[in-house]
Amino acid sequence: xxxxxxxxxxxYGDRLYAAAFNVCRQPQDAEDAVQEALISFYRSEKEFESxxxxxxxxxxxxxxxxxxxxxxxxxxxxTSYEEHMDSLTFEDxxxxxxxxxxxxxxxxYRIVVHLHYYEGYKTREIxxxxxLSENTVKTRLLQSRKRLKTELEGWGNE
Numbered sequence: 001x002x003x004x005x006x007x008x009x010x011x012y013g014d015r016l017y018a019a020a021f022n023v024c025r026q027p028q029d030a031e032d033a034v035q036e037a038l039i040s041f042y043r044s045e046k047e048f049e050s051x052x053x054x055x056x057x058x059x060x061x062x063x064x065x066x067x068x069x070x071x072x073x074x075x076x077x078x079t080s081y082e083e084h085m086d087s088l089t090f091e092d093x094x095x096x097x098x099x100x101x102x103x104x105x106x107x108x109y110r111i112v113v114h115l116h117y118y119e120g121y122k123t124r125e126i127x128x129x130x131x132l133s134e135n136t137v138k139t140r141l142l143q144s145r146k147r148l149k150t151e152l153e154g155w156g157n158e
Contacts, residue, residue, distance in 0.1 A: 008058070
């Protein structure tokens, strides 16, 4: 299956950026991770079976690139994600609160929450993308729901 890079960028660019930002919480690193994934796609001679296969592959490469950037020396000398949150616009103020709470989760929980709730992947698909067992993904989703519930208790009353 051959697909033009410009079509891939138009179709998946925002989703890849969101996944990368969810991992590294730095806009520049997220952009770099997406760029690395797109370059890998462009250089790849891999034969993709479908659009869904392309999307899953790109998400996996993007998440791995973002994780690598989080481990870099330069990552420790950046501004916090909270500063970037101020530059984003949200339709509903509660969306900002929810995103802020999700971004405060540890990385291993953030990425499964993002892939499940924002990208719509099933646990089996997330396991394949992240190279984890399906039970690990289910456990991380359960743990992240518990953490979110604790953080958001009383939020609906405000």
